[in-house]
Amino acid sequence: MNINLSINGNTHAVQVQEDMPLLWAIRDIVGLTGTKFGCGVSQCGACSVLIDGKLTKSCSIPVSDAVEKEIFTIEGSSENLEFLRQAWTEGNVPQCGYCQSGQLIAATSLLDSIEKPTDTDIDEAMSANICRCGTYTRIKKAIHTAVQLKNETR
Amino acid sequence: MSSIQKIDRRDFVKLFGLASGGIILGCSVASDNKDFIPSTQIESFNPNLFIHLQKNGNVTLIASRSEMGQGIRTSLASAIADELEADWQYVSVEQAIGHEKYGNQNTDGSRSVRTRLAPMRKMGATAKMMLITAAAKKWNVAETACKAENHFVINKNTNEQIFFGDLVAAAANLPIPKEKNIQLKKVEDFKYIGKTLKSVDLKDFTHGTATYGIDVRIPNMKFAAIARSPVTFGAVKTFNKDKAEKVAGVEAIFEMPRLVPPTGKFFGMLGGVAVIANNTWAAFQGKLDLDIEWNKGPNENFDSDAFKEILTKKVQETGKLVPGVRGDVSTAFDAAAKTVEATYHVPFLAHAPMEVPNATAWFQGDKIEVWAPVQDPQTARSELAHFFEIPVENITVNVTFLGGGFGRKSKSDFVVEAVAISKKIKAPVQVVWTREDDIQHSFYHATSAQFLKGSMDNNGKVTGWLQRVGFPSIVSSFKPLSDYGSGFELNQGFTNNPYAIENFRLENAKAEAHLRIGWMRSVVHIHSGFGINSFVDELAFAAQKDPVQFHLDLLGKDRIIQGKSKFPFNSKRFKNVLTTTAKMANWGEKLPEGHGLGIAIHYSFYSYVATVVEVSVLDKKVKVENIWTTIDCGLALNKDNIKNQLEGAAIFGMSLALYGKISTKDGAVAQNNFFDYQMTRMKDAPKIHINIVDAMHEPPTGVGEPGVPVIAPAICNAIFNATGERVRSLPLSDLGMV
Numbered sequence: 064m065n066i067n068l069s070i071n072g073n074t075h076a077v078q079v080q081e082d083m084p085l086l087w088a089i090r091d092i093v094g095l096t097g098t099k100f101g102c103g104v105s106q107c108g109a110c111s112v113l114i115d116g117k118l119t120k121s122c123s124i125p126v127s128d129a130v131e132k133e134i135f136t137i138e139g140s141s142e143n144l145e146f147l148r149q150a151w152t153e154g155n156v157p158q159c160g161y162c163q164s165g166q167l168i169a170a171t172s173l174l175d176s177i178e179k180p181t182d183t184d185i186d187e188a189m190s191a192n193i194c195r196c197g198t199y200t201r202i203k204k205a206i207h208t209a210v211q212l213k214n215e216t217r
Numbered sequence: 218m219s220s221i222q223k224i225d226r227r228d229f230v231k232l233f234g235l236a237s238g239g240i241i242l243g244c245s246v247a248s249d250n251k252d253f254i255p256s257t258q259i260e261s262f263n264p265n266l267f268i269h270l271q272k273n274g275n276v277t278l279i280a281s282r283s284e285m286g287q288g289i290r291t292s293l294a295s296a297i298a299d300e301l302e303a304d305w306q307y308v309s310v311e312q313a314i315g316h317e318k319y320g321n322q323n324t325d326g327s328r329s330v331r332t333r334l335a336p337m338r339k340m341g342a343t344a345k346m347m348l349i350t351a352a353a354k355k356w357n358v359a360e361t362a363c364k365a366e367n368h369f370v371i372n373k374n375t376n377e378q379i380f381f382g383d384l385v386a387a388a389a390n391l392p393i394p395k396e397k398n399i400q401l402k403k404v405e406d407f408k409y410i411g412k413t414l415k416s417v418d419l420k421d422f423t424h425g426t427a428t429y430g431i432d433v434r435i436p437n438m439k440f441a442a443i444a445r446s447p448v449t450f451g452a453v454k455t456f457n458k459d460k461a462e463k464v465a466g467v468e469a470i471f472e473m474p475r476l477v478p479p480t481g482k483f484f485g486m487l488g489g490v491a492v493i494a495n496n497t498w499a500a501f502q503g504k505l506d507l508d509i510e511w512n513k514g515p516n517e518n519f520d521s522d523a524f525k526e527i528l529t530k531k532v533q534e535t536g537k538l539v540p541g542v543r544g545d546v547s548t549a550f551d552a553a554a555k556t557v558e559a560t561y562h563v564p565f566l567a568h569a570p571m572e573v574p575n576a577t578a579w580f581q582g583d584k585i586e587v588w589a590p591v592q593d594p595q596t597a598r599s600e601l602a603h604f605f606e607i608p609v610e611n612i613t614v615n616v617t618f619l620g621g622g623f624g625r626k627s628k629s630d631f632v633v634e635a636v637a638i639s640k641k642i643k644a645p646v647q648v649v650w651t652r653e654d655d656i657q658h659s660f661y662h663a664t665s666a667q668f669l670k671g672s673m674d675n676n677g678k679v680t681g682w683l684q685r686v687g688f689p690s691i692v693s694s695f696k697p698l699s700d701y702g703s704g705f706e707l708n709q710g711f712t713n714n715p716y717a718i719e720n721f722r723l724e725n726a727k728a729e730a731h732l733r734i735g736w737m738r739s740v741v742h743i744h745s746g747f748g749i750n751s752f753v754d755e756l757a758f759a760a761q762k763d764p765v766q767f768h769l770d771l772l773g774k775d776r777i778i779q780g781k782s783k784f785p786f787n788s789k790r791f792k793n794v795l796t797t798t799a800k801m802a803n804w805g806e807k808l809p810e811g812h813g814l815g816i817a818i819h820y821s822f823y824s825y826v827a828t829v830v831e832v833s834v835l836d837k838k839v840k841v842e843n844i845w846t847t848i849d850c851g852l853a854l855n856k857d858n859i860k861n862q863l864e865g866a867a868i869f870g871m872s873l874a875l876y877g878k879i880s881t882k883d884g885a886v887a888q889n890n891f892f893d894y895q896m897t898r899m900k901d902a903p904k905i906h907i908n909i910v911d912a913m914h915e916p917p918t919g920v921g922e923p924g925v926p927v928i929a930p931a932i933c934n935a936i937f938n939a940t941g942e943r944v945r946s947l948p949l950s951d952l953g954m955v
Contacts, residue, residue, distance in 0.1 A: 192898075
């Protein structure tokens with residue numbers, strides 16, 4: 064089917080199978096490869112995107128469900144994501160980096176809904192994302208740092 | 218062109234030898250090197266394969282080892298930059314293709330820094346000397362009157378300075394200094410080495426712009442998925458593709474025969490049925506819609522539970538004697554005040570890197586180009602030359618970022634698959650494994666059984682140590698019927714046991730391979746570390762001694778074991794990490810109810826590591842609360858990166874201790890994806906405390922792997938400390954403890 068996908072504020076006219084998971088439409092059809100494939104079954108969070116602001120595993124929803132909605136990926140920019148990027152950089156968080164797109168999107172979603180998350184909030188929000196390199200300690204710290212950075216600029 | 222670049226390769230080898238760790242120090246003009254010869258207009262200074270300095274001052278440093286999260290691009294670049302006196306702001310890193318001119322590129326065995334630090338420093342120092350010579354000539358002063366600092370050469374007498382970029386043309390025409398004249402910096406003068414430098418790739422990692430293998434896009438490329446036999450080395454009997462062909466986007470479906478590696482090298486590929494499509498999803502869907510009947514082959518009845526029983530039985534009996542016997546254990550056991558025995562198990566494990574195996578290939582008749590996340594690009598290249606009968610010089614292997622490797626991507630079967638398909642369809646293609654493919658067709662960490670028996674005298678001093686181990690050998694993946702552990706495997710913790718025990722005997726039980734066996738982060742150290750540290754804890758308990766003091770007593774008096782190694786074993790350094798970690802963890806102090814501490818020490822990849830774990834156990838469920846780890850890895854090249862590696866190793870070790878288990882039934886792997894092959898997640902992650910011993914005057918040793926083997930035994934020893942219950946068979950999830 065022919066559809067328009069709105070990703071990070073840009074509209075992409077694409078021809079896809081309607082049951083294709085959004086992940087593959089973003090990666091293979093639109094050509095934005097920052098969103099990663101990790102498991103295909105909503106278990107690892109590597110494919111996390113925001114759809115109308117809601118955290119979504121793009122491997123597990125059909126592309127047709129994202130039509131006429133705003134999709135936000137790691138290639139995008141938002142206030143919270145930028146503070147998180149800065150915090151990720153300060154904390155030298157990534158190792159292989161592969162899961163970090165999904166981690167950053169999940170963390171953005173967390174900060175979008177809770178201004179100052181506790182460790183427990185972070186554990187809850189981030190445990191859907193696997194990092195095989197094991198950078199959890201740094202991710203947790205960086206989320207707190209991002210909150211701090213944001214407060215400092217106010 | 219500079220005169221130096223007219224020297225031919227053989228002269229170069231003669232002039233500079235291979236002293237720099239197998240890398241020719243100068244730039245050669247061998248025909249396969251033309252990428253690195255500057256044009257007649259000198260725009261850049263390329264004193265060797267690793268340094269390209271532009272007139273604007275930008276310096277590109279070449280990373281010759283694969284980046285899989287161990288931070289090697291940053292670490293090795295920082296070593297070059299330090300000796301070059303480069304300003305880090307001007308540095309960028311480019312990944313080398315697979316080529317022997319870069320020296321050994323096989324990124325495994327925690328040896329990149331160990332083997333590359335010295336040559337990389339020399340590369341930087343050579344370039345710096347040439348820049349100083351160029352400036353000295355301009356000023357007409359002696360080279361000794363000049364120094365380099367932060368991207369400038371400075372005239373020490375006048376304080377005049379010239380920017381590195383402005384010396385490009387002059388330096389490019391200079392001969393390369395003789396290796397014996399190259400002076401390296403003193404440890405005290407390091408600017409980047411031994412400090413903390415953030416990853417050069419942070420911007421890409423946080424913007425989704427790093428190109429992993431799976432992100433490679435070539436015009437007109439196809440995507441492929443492969444259905445492989447559920448039973449290892451099974452083959453297609455018949456298949457029906459009617460339904461799969463109807464999947465929108467599927468363009469071709471065909472059988473791929475297995476490519477069997479020649480004895481002793483390479484990995485080949487499993488074969489199966491390939492589905493080619495115009496997107497990844499269609500290829501995955503087509504694969505699911507195939508109806509395949511398999512000839513299951515010789516591994517049809519392989520059942521890992523039954524195999525565990527067989528191995529357990531075998532290690533209770535006398536096995537093949539491993540050299541290195543001391544004294545006589547039987548006599549020691551007979552004379553003992555007390556003997557203790559125990560059997561330990563570790564299951565098969567899969568690496569499960571977040572980026573699944575994948576490769577993009579373009580077979581173009583007389584040449585092949587590949588883009589892939591490979592740990593060992595040179596072997597991949599040789600393997601392609603072998604299987605596709607294309608001269609190796611016509612094969613280009615571009616190394617992408619690796620979304621995790623952990624040893625899985627040192628086996629390039631997925632690259633062979635991509636090339637085989639590209640050859641058949643005459644188009645560029647990307648083969649992508651599903652997560653299920655990855656879990657079910659890996660080169661697994663070998664399952665193992667170990668029997669240990671120890672004896673002690675009336676004072677609790679250990680007098681005898683018998684260890685029997687059985688595990689399918691990695692060698693079986695190269696050489697069928699290799700049923701015993703090889704020397705390199707047994708030397709990972711068994712034969713190089715550091716304990717000063719008078720009567721010592723090691724035996725190896727026969728174990729056949731029915732899955733492909735491979736290296737996984739820290740390899741055989743995973744089970745040697747588990748068995749030995751668990752058993753020492755059992756002996757300490759039997760002797761009614763404190764485990765820390767017991768380890769110290771076992772290590773005996775301070776001694777250095779040189780052997781043939783460039784890295785002698787120093788028991789004093791081992792004791793130091795042990796006592797330091799115990800102190801960090803407040804070892805010996807009273808813990809809250811239900812909490813316990815456990816300790817483990819392990820020497821691997823020439824590094825000394827000790828870990829204390831604190832667990833809490835509530836209603837039989839274990840929570841890992843704290844992990845303290847100390848490493849002595851000699852010269853610490855990039856401190857924060859080492860810390861990150863050890864934090865990651867703690868989580869990796871936890872994953873295998875808590876959840877790691879690959880099992881088989883009727884020859885096929887039973888696990889599918891992350892729901893039944895689980896990983897440690899953030900909610901389970903403990904507080905991790907890392908300490909790096911200051912040993913800057915010692916040579917650098919391994920970092921990526923040595924943090925892993927201590928974790929599982931320290932956890933299990935902590936559980937014992939908390940509950941009195943001894944875990945001898947991993948993982949904890951099998952015992953209902955998580």
